[in-house]
Amino acid sequence: MDESIKDEILQAAKEEFLTFGYQEASMRNIASKAKLTTGSLYYRFIDKAELFDAIVGQDASNLLNMFIQAQENFATFSVMKQIKEMESYTHFKMKEMIDYIYNHFDSFQLIICKSNGSKYEYFIDSMVDIEVKNTKRFIQDLKKKNIPVHDVDDNLNHILCTSLFRAIFEVVVHQMQKKEAIEYIDKVYRFYEVGWMELLGVKF
Template structure:
């Protein structure tokens, strides 16, 4: 068996980013990716089982970056859980939001693929699973703090709206200043809502 030509890997990755960013997972074409990369479709299939595997591979470094960046937030929530102070809870929530802002700034194209170009791929399932996981974690957190569970359906909608906000912004691809100004305004509204939830559960 001939050795795989690794010099083609970067060309395929660059072409795949371009195609998926422009058309999304469903409408992207492996044939067009191969044309942009100057390779055969066979060269792609020797590296990736199918289009979904290629799409997932593009985001592996992003997924690892997310794990590293979000890890410190657990300590913030732990502190808030033990203090049960509204300000500590809001501080933990804002710390998490700041990391999303950092991700959008440092991994803009990856965020675009993840939040707004993944429909129809296994990454869409990952995104839905993440939203469900965040919902359950939030419900459990408030139960541990106050001994009462917030409305899980409402929390699910709140989590979904957050991801939908990212999707809408990334679809429009505004400049960074405009995007963050918008997100900060949204955060002001959601902070008021979280504060009210804390008061309701006390």
């Protein structure tokens, strides 16, 4: 595909998705904005799912992989190092993720705010599932080292992780400036940190 034509299509599609969302976006409108016939657009992209994926897919995958890598790396630390460095490590990795989100802000506006009906509708849930799994792993690691820790049932774990990530992505929903977003997320994280210390009976 001619790269200049592809760029025009993707720009037209991004504008359409940002304006109308995935469900209400029209391939006909996208073709018109890109100065193509509808048939010519369908020749290049099978449907709007493929178009949406072409716009946000790489950015979604990169952020998810950043998060997975951060969790996997943290899990290699000794239990005492995990406790000692929980706060500083989390702040550092959260800053990296915020940098990435703000460097690709349009993509994350589409993913978080405009993806209903697409496979990206449950993007936040994917991150929640990873957080839930690693929270359980952390609690089990503490127990293996005979460090006193309170149990947290699966439902509560999932509810807390869900509320945390939905709070984090509110910076995208509200289109906060990056500086404001960093300050907001720092406060959100400190709020949850204190709560988790109380629930687990462990001081980070």
